[in-house]
Amino acid sequence: MNITIVGVGLIGGSVAITLKEKKAVSNIIGVDKSDANLKKALQLGFIDEGATLSDAISRSDVIFLTTPVDATLQLLPSILNQVTKQVVVDMGSTKERILQAIANHPKRGRLVAAHPMAGTEYSGPEAAISGLFKGKMMVYVDAMHSDEDAFDTVDAITEQLEMNTTFMNAHEHDVHTAYVSHISHITSFALALTVLEKEKAQGRIFELAGSGFESTVRLAKSSPDMWTPIFKQNRENVLEVLQEHIKQLQTVQQALTNEDYDTFYKLIKKSNKIRRILK
Amino acid sequence: MNITIVGVGLIGGSVAITLKEKKAVSNIIGVDKSDANLKKALQLGFIDEGATLSDAISRSDVIFLTTPVDATLQLLPSILNQVTKQVVVDMGSTKERILQAIANHPKRGRLVAAHPMAGTEYSGPEAAISGLFKGKMMVYVDAMHSDEDAFDTVDAITEQLEMNTTFMNAHEHDVHTAYVSHISHITSFALALTVLEKEKAQGRIFELAGSGFESTVRLAKSSPDMWTPIFKQNRENVLEVLQEHIKQLQTVQQALTNEDYDTFYKLIKKSNKIRRILK
Structure with a gap:
């Protein structure tokens, strides 16, 4: 062949x-x-x-x-x-x-x-x-x-x-990849931008880069030439997931703002169910 | 000893x-x-x-x-x-x-x-x-x-x-850990909640869990007994980072909503600078 x-x-x-x-x-x-x-x-x-x-x-x-x-x-x-x-x-x-x-x-x-x-x-x-x-x-x-x-x-x-x-x-594929791949990249990009913004003002952040941070942010090394066209072609699905993701972050933010640690605890506990999906 | x-x-x-x-x-x-x-x-x-x-x-x-x-x-x-x-x-x-x-x-x-x-x-x-x-x-x-x-x-x-x-x-420590550890956990929790929410409606997401997704979401397996008290004690710093992180996500969201792929490309490119911090 x-x-x-x-x-x-x-x-x-x-x-x-x-x-x-x-x-x-x-x-x-x-x-x-x-x-x-x-x-x-x-x-x-x-x-x-x-x-x-x-x-x-x-x-x-x-x-x-x-x-x-x-x-x-x-x-x-x-x-x-x-x-x-x-x-x-x-x-x-x-x-x-x-x-x-x-x-x-x-x-x-x-x-x-x-x-x-x-x-x-x-x-x-x-x-x-x-x-x-x-x-x-x-x-x-x-x-x-x-x-x-x-x-x-x-x-x-x-x-x-x-x-x-x-x-x-095809539709099913694009919806699912928005959830399990594309949103992870956006999260990493935004996390990297957040940390870089802070580092500019304060420095020294690099010294603390532990493994948790590294794994959530590593996708931010991804190529813009490859990823911009993906987001362009899967724009609607990604926007839907991104809206939901921001909403979830705001729920966590709200619980913390209100010092409502019962809700905060329950949110973490609920997110733990991801164990079922991952190995 | x-x-x-x-x-x-x-x-x-x-x-x-x-x-x-x-x-x-x-x-x-x-x-x-x-x-x-x-x-x-x-x-x-x-x-x-x-x-x-x-x-x-x-x-x-x-x-x-x-x-x-x-x-x-x-x-x-x-x-x-x-x-x-x-x-x-x-x-x-x-x-x-x-x-x-x-x-x-x-x-x-x-x-x-x-x-x-x-x-x-x-x-x-x-x-x-x-x-x-x-x-x-x-x-x-x-x-x-x-x-x-x-x-x-x-x-x-x-x-x-x-x-x-x-x-x-102590203050410096708590600010920096908010950036390089605590926010990564919140991101993972929210990402897990986003996906679990979708899965409830649609199913099948587990089949696609690739390595990118796994690494950004793995921290969502973390114990609420350990992490709720951390967020309680570092509440103010975490809220500040979380606000910045949501702002960055909204910037990405805005670029995608406006189909402004030049800005989108530049955001990814800028986030790539995280390579400098990670190995």
Whole structure:
């Protein structure tokens, strides 16, 4: 099997590394708008060659689209235009707008929309790692609109990545990712901004950075190039969650302002139920 | 050296385990209002015996106070009343109110106020682990009010725990912990409540819990018995940070509402500066 990775960053690179390790592919072509990224990916050895998009498509069985979601929105129609029997996998973090844009494309069936729920706060080819996907969830979105052979091809790759799988429609996917991924990033961004604001006035905060702080704020290292388009495409769902989140913070604020420690205690106790969801 | 651990939970237990490993102590007495906790600590082997507080004080060189901060506030004056040459170490997460309460105590010099910036979201004797403190920061608070020999004793223990050290006054400490620890907990509580609220209506959220979500929300597993008193004692500082944090969230919300993606991008970019503070 010959594959192309469009966007040789954290996700695309980690797919390439894992499939190479499993000896599941013969040739991996990298496509990236950044020559520096392509060069780096070649150096790191997870692609065998760089090529133009058209050339890469014509010589591949499977094309992984792992660019920021604004680039995906722009590239996907023309990729599908060039596809005959190839399979295209969109691995982006938002689905509704992208799938709407190609809903009536004659080659819609060659596309499998899949979102690997895995990542780190780092980006670029150097961020790619082996084992990123292991044990994580692959969400197949609107799978009924993919050709059966295309889906089976991707599902076999998902198995190579050692992922679990689940199915959702595009709307459901975007709502859920707003809750479990996108809002976490906004929280971290705002927390970082809060602390940086204070540090500017007072200094020394860095000395106290304990592990609790680090884990809640680490997502604030995430790339704005990747995340701004995600929030743009999932704006309505994110705004809904953000409103609810601010409301919950204000409830906590109110309890503390009123010195109502019974309510405060109960809020913490209730939030503890998250144990049920996390491991 | 014989020591007493008052409050045989995550912090006290981890101190005991580490000092035992280093063979830095001869006998460790545990004191806890919960007989079940004492029994557990004995089973786990990090205390050698349980005793009443008075008996334990009379037979110890160093007394570690690692209870929730409301218990510390209540216990500390009577502990100091019973102390002759012993050293008392308060390891709680808030300092200003506790140190005010014993500011004029004739035995004030025997107390060393120290806050190990280390912890996990778990509590109780079973949560105690070796190596919890290694490489973390020990914050000495108002160290100038401790007798020199008392401070030196504690600092030698801090070295055994393999911690770095820094000095602050009580007010400074409480402001900074509000920023780097307490607000992170509130954020996690509110994030957990947001998601749990949604899950109640829609279900299935658990399937998507990826690593980003897990790290921002894990502190929501924290014990309300430990954390309610912390917020009570650090109420004013926490309210100030919380107000700023909500303001930052509203700035992000505003940018997204207005579809002002330039501002949105810049906010993420600015929050990236947190890289400077974190490793």
